[in-house]
Amino acid sequence: MTGKVYKSTGSWYTVKTELGKAYECRIKGKFRIQGIKSTNPIAVGDIVDFDLETHNNEDTGVIHKIHDRKNVIVRKSVNLSKQTHVIASNLDMVFLMITINNPPTLTSFIDRFLVTAEAYSIKTILLFNKIDAYDKETLDEVRYLAHIYREIGYECIGVSAKTGKNVDKVKALMEGKVSMFSGHSGVGKSTLVNAIEPALNLKTKEISSQHMQGQHTTTFAEMYDLSFNASIVDTPGIKGFGVVDMDKEEVGDYFPEIFKLKQDCKFNNCLHVKEPKCAVKAALDNDEIAFSRYRSYLQIIEGEEEHYRTDNWDND
Numbered sequence: 536m537t538g539k540v541y542k543s544t545g546s547w548y549t550v551k552t553e554l555g556k557a558y559e560c561r562i563k564g565k566f567r568i569q570g571i572k573s574t575n576p577i578a579v580g581d582i583v584d585f586d587l588e589t590h591n592n593e594d595t596g597v598i599h600k601i602h603d604r605k606n607v608i609v610r611k612s613v614n615l616s617k618q619t620h621v622i623a624s625n626l627d628m629v630f631l632m633i634t635i636n637n638p639p640t641l642t643s644f645i646d647r648f649l650v651t652a653e654a655y656s657i658k659t660i661l662l663f664n665k666i667d668a669y670d671k672e673t674l675d676e677v678r679y680l681a682h683i684y685r686e687i688g689y690e691c692i693g694v695s696a697k698t699g700k701n702v703d704k705v706k707a708l709m710e711g712k713v714s715m716f717s718g719h720s721g722v723g724k725s726t727l728v729n730a731i732e733p734a735l736n737l738k739t740k741e742i743s744s745q746h747m748q749g750q751h752t753t754t755f756a757e758m759y760d761l762s763f764n765a766s767i768v769d770t771p772g773i774k775g776f777g778v779v780d781m782d783k784e785e786v787g788d789y790f791p792e793i794f795k796l797k798q799d800c801k802f803n804n805c806l807h808v809k810e811p812k813c814a815v816k817a818a819l820d821n822d823e824i825a826f827s828r829y830r831s832y833l834q835i836i837e838g839e840e841e842h843y844r845t846d847n848w849d850n851d
């Protein structure tokens with residue numbers, strides 16, 4: 536049988552078949568995926584093959600194969616820093632929720648997030664939330680930012696989780712897909728998910744109260760099917776995803792507007808910093824590349840990893 540992993544609690548995995556039946560599954564023996572140094576061999580979102588075993592009239596599954604992953608999001612394992620922990624796999628998109636104030640979302644955060652999502656090959660859609668609460672000046676800032684990111688190719692939507700404005704547009708994008716919501720604490724992720732699917736709120740609340748009782752010491756991701764043929768991955772306690780390690784030379788490839796220009800630079804290993812005849816700097820001078828984006832690019836290649844990790848992660 537083949538199914539999708541919806542939940543993992545360490546040794547047991549909840550796997551749902553295409554017909555919608557869920558089975559509790561274990562892994563057979565020393566199951567390892569080639570090439571992935573991970574503390575968890577199977578993650579939420581994985582497509583797996585399993586066989587059924589019947590004990591005391593109860594069917595449980597034994598997973599013997601994992602299908603190739605389209606993408607993964609990982610975090611460094613807490614205990615073994617060299618190893619990674621796969622949070623989820625096979626995501627179709629991530630919605631990055633942004634607020635201009637309450638709390639402020641800086642462009643450096645947005646850009647680091649986007650670089651990471653590009654590196655993971657996960658499509659990102661930018662949601663500017665709380666537009667019901669903004670004055671004219673703040674709305675202008677939303678328009679300005681949306682313009683910058685649309686030019687690069689990112690879809691941007693102004694929403695209000697509170698009044699429901701444009702929530703239907705978000706739902707339409709989610710149809711038939713697996714999504715995740717990300718963003719700083721307080722941007723309105725829970726409020727939006729609740730507006731999208733009120734029934735889900737209960738479920739996630741139940742889970743977090745279990746955590747409070749200390750039944751789990753680690754937080755696990757979980758996938759939920761929604762009522763309109765869409766799924767979301769909820770990652771309690773994890774409000775974003777960590778940065779992947781990348782070489783300086785690679786960073787520009789994850790800024791789509793820089794990547795497009797790099798073939799026009801004189802040097803094919805151009806880092807677009809001090810090199811002569813650099814197409815990226817020429818574009819910057821002509822206002823074809825946003826200065827805030829270029830500044831974020833410089834910050835990343837100059838390496839501010841430490842700071843970056845702390846503002847991207849929230850392990851409370």
Ligand SMILES: Nc1nc2c(ncn2[C@@H]2O[C@H](COP(=O)(O)OP(=O)(O)OP(=O)(O)O)[C@@H](O)[C@H]2O)c(=O)[nH]1
Binds near residue numbers: 664694698720774
């Ligand atoms: N005015 C306004 N307030 C909003 C909107 N969406 C959320 N809020 C408020 O913002 C606050 C934070 O919302 P949450 O949904 O808890 O934010 P969150 O991103 O889930 O926060 P964490 O759980 O800490 O990650 C709450 O007081 C919400 O009522 C919105 O569209 N407009």
Ligand SMILES: [Zn+2]
Binds near residue numbers: 805807812813814816
């Ligand atoms: Zn260059």
